[in-house]
Amino acid sequence: MMMASPATAPASAETQQGPASVADLAEGLLDAVVNISTSQSVGGGSVAPPRMQAPDGSPFQDFFDEFFKDRDGDGQRNRKVSSLGSGFVIDAKNGVIVTNNHVIDGADDIEVIFADGSKLKAELVGADPKTDLAVLKVTPVKPLTEVPFGDSDDMRIGDWVMAIGNPFGLGGTVTVGIISARGRDINSGPYDNFIQTDAAINRGNSGGPLFNMNGEVIGINTAIISPSGGSIGIGFAVPTELAVNVINQLKEFGETRRxxxxxxxxxxxxxxxxxxxxxxxxxxxxxxxxxxxxxxxxxxxxxxxxxxxxxxxxxxxxxxxxxxxxxxxxxxxxxxxxxxxxxxxxxxxxxxxxxxxxxxSAEDPDKTGSEPAPTQKDVMVLGMSLAELTTDNRRDFGIADEVEGVLISEVDPDSAAADKRIDAGDVIVEIAQEEVATPADVEKRIAALKQDGRRNALLMLSGKTGELRFVTVRMD
CATH class of the missing domain: 2.30.42.10 (PDZ domain)
Structure with missing residues (x-):
């Protein structure tokens, strides 16, 4: 009995059709996604020739004025720098559009280009550099298409997502992928909580939407990791759980109120x-x-x-x-x-x-320069020479009057304290959340912690002007 080879076996209907199409979903969303074109005048480049002045009444004065209008007062040639990004309409009636702050930052002119090629000038409603979000407004001349926000909290790793944007100036580009990770911190700001996706995101996608399979925006595409500048499948989007509150504040107040x-x-x-x-x-x-x-x-x-x-x-x-x-x-x-x-x-x-x-904002204590020799030594604990605070050693170490505790007058460079960057001039305020006022207090507290089986001592240290920090020091 002859068996059909794999090469000649008939394909199933499912194999013939391929993966489920997202064409219907994309078709309903494309019109809401826009290109953002910005321009900015910057100085620089070569120095222009000295400005010419024609005699009064000369017919050539208009020519000179036109020639020199793009030069600044120092004779530098001004040039226009353009950039492209993406955005999406969230309020069709009022022409409200969301994008990234870095797309429009410093722009003199902002122009929104819609899917049908029409263009409208946009005004900046408000921007937030800390989350890299911005809200724009246009005056619609015909009905616009808007898209709703979804709940990014409902999204799971492995869920399908779709990105639409303007990569490399190519408008209306659709890419599909999955959520690769959540809660990513890429050190771009204080509130990093990015969605990571492998949907292709490139330069120009910034500010564009990341959709779930219900056509809801669950993220704003913001950043990529790429040695080459192109997509390698690691893109990041601001989740709507963070973005919606910021966007609402920018719409209402033109600024954030955190x-x-x-x-x-x-x-x-x-x-x-x-x-x-x-x-x-x-x-x-x-x-x-x-x-x-x-x-x-x-x-x-x-x-x-x-x-x-x-x-x-x-x-x-x-x-x-x-x-x-x-x-x-x-x-x-x-x-x-x-x-x-x-x-x-x-x-x-x-x-x-x-x-x-x-x-x-808090600055760290100034620890530059050499410390003066201590005026008083009492006991050595955990590699630190400790002394009571006096008027003299406050003056010698530059310690403010309001700082209270036990002075660290010297630190053994081979000690665990030195490894934690504890310096002479620091003041021990507390040990394991109990205040200390004398070197003897420090000795007793360390002994008690060792007796309790603790391996580390938590020290609250004050800098010379009162800035506090916590450091743990090994006691064994």
Whole structure:
């Protein structure tokens, strides 16, 4: 009995048809996706000849004026720089369009090009560099097509997605892929929480939509990783869970109005978790309170570990800035902290981040230059020479009067303390969330931790002007 070879066996209907088509889905969405064309005048290049001035009444003066109109006052030739990106309509009636901030940043002119080739001038409603989002507005001359936002929280790794945009100036390009990962931090901003996709995204796709299979926007395509400049299947989109709130604020106010807690934070490492008696590393360690900020009333203290904010878990340090920023200014929220080994919930009222950027920024203590010789030595603990703070050594080390604790006058360069970049002139304020005032207090606290079986000591250190930070030092 003869058997048909694989080469001659009839193909099934499913094999003949191939994968399910997305043509119908794409057809309904293409008209809502636009190209964004911008131009910007920049100086530079060669120096133009000296400006010519014709005699009064000369017929050549108009010629000279026209020739020199593109030169600035220093004789530099001005040139127009153009760029292309993508965007999408979210409000057809009012002509509201979303794109990336970096697509329109610094532009003198913004033009929106629709799928049918028509063009409209656009005005900038508002932009947010921190999330790389911008909202534009055009005056429609005919009905536009809009697309709705979907819920990016519902998307799972492996779900199909579709990108439409303007790669390399080629408008109306459709690509399909899957969600490769979620919650990506690519160090582009303080609120990184990107969707990663292998749908082909190239230069010019920036600001375009990433759709789910229901035709809803679940991300705004923003960045790629590519050594060559072309797609290698690693693209990133701002999820709608982050974008929608920002876009609504830009539409309403022309700016963002983010919540602000007024704390400086550090990651909770395994060493810090062990030193605090925590079962695992989680949350955000409060390293300092911004003076004049929302929690400068003692409701939250340095050394607290924030594990939950307004009903949302804070698994890592980078979760906290995002959930706080997404909260309304003036809202009273519950914050769960671990303080001295016990879980507590405190009520705080949020301030506004944009009004407090200068206060919220904290510079590290100046540790440059050589330190003066210590005026007093008491005891050596964990490779650190400790002394009580006096008027003389405050002056010698430049320590502010409001700083209280135990002075570190010298650090053994071969010690664990030196490995953690603890320097002479630092001041120990607390050990394992208990205040210390003398070198003897430090000795007793370290001995107690060793007796409890702890391997690390959590030190709250103050810089010369009062900036706080936490450091763990091995005790074995």
């Amino acid at each position: 919540g602000w807690l007024g704390v400086r934070i550090q990651p909770v490492t395994d060493e810090i978790a062990e030193s605090l008696g925590m079962d695992k590393a989680m949350g955000a360690l409060v390293a300092g309170i911004i003076r004049g900020g929302p929690v400068d009333d003692g409701s939250i203290e340095p050394g607290d570990v924030i594990t939950r904010f307004d009903g949302k878990d804070v698994d890592t340090m980078r979760d906290l800035p995002r959930v706080v920023a997404e909260s309304p200014v003036g809202k009273a929220v519950d914050v769960t902290v671990i303080r001295k080994g016990e879980e507590q919930t405190v009520k705080v009222t949020l301030g506004r981040l944009e009004d407090s950027d200068q206060l919220a």
